[in-house]
Amino acid sequence: xxxxxxxxxxxxxxxxxxxxxxxxxxxxxxxxxxxxxxxxxxxxxxxxxxxxxxxxxxxxxxxxxxxxxxxxxxxxxxxxxxxxxxxxxxxxxxxxxxxxxxxxxxxxxx
Amino acid sequence: xxxxxxxxxxxxxxxxxxxxxxxxxxxxxxxxxxxxxxxxxxxxxxxxxxxxxxxxxxxxxxxxxxxxxxxxxxxxxxxxxxxxxxxxxxxxxxxxxxxxxxxxxxxxxx
DNA sequence: GCCGAGTACCTCGATTTTCGAGGTATCATA
DNA sequence: TATGATACCTCGAAAATCGAGGTACTCGGC
Numbered sequence: 001x002x003x004x005x006x007x008x009x010x011x012x013x014x015x016x017x018x019x020x021x022x023x024x025x026x027x028x029x030x031x032x033x034x035x036x037x038x039x040x041x042x043x044x045x046x047x048x049x050x051x052x053x054x055x056x057x058x059x060x061x062x063x064x065x066x067x068x069x070x071x072x073x074x075x076x077x078x079x080x081x082x083x084x085x086x087x088x089x090x091x092x093x094x095x096x097x098x099x100x101x102x103x104x105x106x107x108x109x110x
Numbered sequence: 111x112x113x114x115x116x117x118x119x120x121x122x123x124x125x126x127x128x129x130x131x132x133x134x135x136x137x138x139x140x141x142x143x144x145x146x147x148x149x150x151x152x153x154x155x156x157x158x159x160x161x162x163x164x165x166x167x168x169x170x171x172x173x174x175x176x177x178x179x180x181x182x183x184x185x186x187x188x189x190x191x192x193x194x195x196x197x198x199x200x201x202x203x204x205x206x207x208x209x210x211x212x213x214x215x216x217x218x219x220x
Numbered sequence: 221g222c223c224g225a226g227t228a229c230c231t232c233g234a235t236t237t238t239c240g241a242g243g244t245a246t247c248a249t250a
Numbered sequence: 251t252a253t254g255a256t257a258c259c260t261c262g263a264a265a266a267t268c269g270a271g272g273t274a275c276t277c278g279g280c
Contacts, residue, residue: 007208009119009237009266015215028257034215041211047239050259055237073246075257092216098117099209101151105125105144106202119237119266138228158267160230165266183275185228 012044012052013061014095017080017088020062026075027053053078061087122154122162123171124205127190127198130172136185137163163188171197 019030030053031044056062061084069075080088129140140163141154166172171194179185190198 006120006238006265007204010117011212012238015212018216026257032256037218038211038214041207042215045239046258047241047260048237051237069257071247071256073257094117095212095216097151101148102121102125102205104148105152106128106205108147122267136228142227155268156228156230157232157269161266179228181227181276183228 008042008048011095012048013056014088014091015042015044016052016056017061017084017091020078020080020084021088024065024077024079026069026077028075030078056084060084118152118158121205122158123166124198124201125152125154126162126166127171127194127201130188130190130194131198134175134187134189136177136179136187138185140188166194170194
């Protein structure tokens, strides 16, 4: 139901990194988890998801390994690298700074 | 100093609308105000600013009128239309919903 | 009178990202 | 055996930001 899709720009990576910080997960599962956690406020389309995963893998933030899911299907498990953990920390700090700055503008009442 | 420029995506319009909600201002002044208000955390490049203003004018959210600044220079004053005011309200609500959703993912400690 | 810095406008192309739509295949359930 | 959910992937369109470039005016200092 998210109309604020444009806002996702630049945030998707952070969301994925954070999701993986709880442990390995396969692509589809990552999208599901984010959607569930946010009560469907955030929907990650597969056309956004997979390109994002490749991008992050290429940058060395995450690693992929084929495995078998609980439902007995071949899936690709992604996990955070140490670089990815560092990156998450950085992006988290950026997000905090950014939203604080935006708030100064948006929530000022005079 | 903002490295979080990618995050600006989709937020710039809202920031500009909010800035104009205090009254008319010229383009350069809008960027200055945002930068000052956020203690330089948010820097609006002119290559982002002017295209954004035209976009919003085209959509009917803001209006432009040439005038003379306090410093006696020809400047273009932008002001909010009623459509713009409605749009601001909408975008404010979206931003609130969006950040709330992102927070659910990012700030969960388990 | 000249020069530099700051003000103020504008434009262009490159880059990046998200998204929708399309495609394939498997598994469970009815 | 058909349907729906799971799960992967790819492509091109659309949109936005950014840096770098350009013009021109005003003011203060020398």
